[in-house]
Each structure stands twice: as C-alpha cells, then as structure tokens.
Amino acid sequence: MNHFYRVAITKQFLGSAIEHKEPPLQGQIQTKVTDSTTQGDFKLITVDCDDSQHRLNITLPGVQNLEEDEVTQLAPLYQPERSIKRFDPKTRKEESVVMPAADLTRFYAAKPVEKSTKAKK
Structure with a gap:
C-alpha cells in the first residue's frame, strides 16, 4: 500500500x-518531489510499504505522515510551474515550453487499477 510522507532532509x-x-x-520508494523553495530541505515521498513498516516510518525524526489529498495540494508548491x-x-x-507543476500521476502509478471486463457473446 502506498503511504505519503513529508520528509525533512538534514545537512x-x-x-x-x-x-x-x-x-x-522502510519499504520501496515510489516517488520523490523536492521542495524547490527551500532548496531541497524537504521532500514529498511516496513509499509502498505494509502497515508495520509505515508505523516504523512515522516514528523517524523529520517524517510526517500525509493523506493523499494533502499531497495533491502540496505537490504544486514543491515543484511550481x-x-x-x-x-x-x-x-x-528554440521554443519556450511551460513545465507543469509536479506530475501527480507519478504518485499514483504504483497503485493497482481496477479494470472492468465485459463478457463477449
């Protein structure tokens, strides 16, 4: 299961x-989004882990548990357009291209997608 964290980076x-x-x-890191306003002092990180690993992660100093909707709101602030x-x-x-705010599809890429199937007759 994917869990979302805001992580403080120490120097x-x-x-x-x-x-x-x-x-x-703990777990497999899926995505990192760096805070551009603080030169990378914080990151939003998506980690695929089970509940016991998640409980260990949130006990680490500088790790804050986030909900999915909080990540959706924060990601554009971390990587602005x-x-x-x-x-x-x-x-x-040479042309000017606008790069969008953090591509949130990366956060959800590892989630299972339910596909509906129709029986063919």
Whole structure:
C-alpha cells in the first residue's frame, strides 16, 4: 500500500562538502518531489510499504505522515510551474515550453487499477 510522507532532509558538513541525508524509510520508494523553495530541505515521498513498516516510518525524526489529498495540494508548491527553452527538431527553432507543476500521476502509478471486463457473446 502506498503511504505519503513529508520528509525533512538534514545537512551535514563533511570537510568542504555538504551531504544531504534522508531518514531511512522502510519499504520501496515510489516517488520523490523536492521542495524547490527551500532548496531541497524537504521532500514529498511516496513509499509502498505494509502497515508495520509505515508505523516504523512515522516514528523517524523529520517524517510526517500525509493523506493523499494533502499531497495533491502540496505537490504544486514543491515543484511550481516553470518555463524552459527547448529546441524543436521539426521546426529547427528554440521554443519556450511551460513545465507543469509536479506530475501527480507519478504518485499514483504504483497503485493497482481496477479494470472492468465485459463478457463477449
């Protein structure tokens, strides 16, 4: 089952380098969305895990459990819409392309989809 978390990223200074560490989440990480306003200090992370792993995850420092609707509201704030320039090989011109806010389909890609089947006669 997918669980949604807001995770604080800690910074450690190692000599002249800065290392960004995430809490050790249990389960398989499906998606990460980085907070662009705080230069990656927080992430929204979708993890496929069972209930016992989920209980361990929410006891970790800096991990906040989120509901699906909260993720839907927060994701565009974490990765706002932005415009980039891209070269179009067909027209051989550079064009401006608007990149949408966080593509939420990535959050739900790992969820099972129920398909209706009709019997053929």
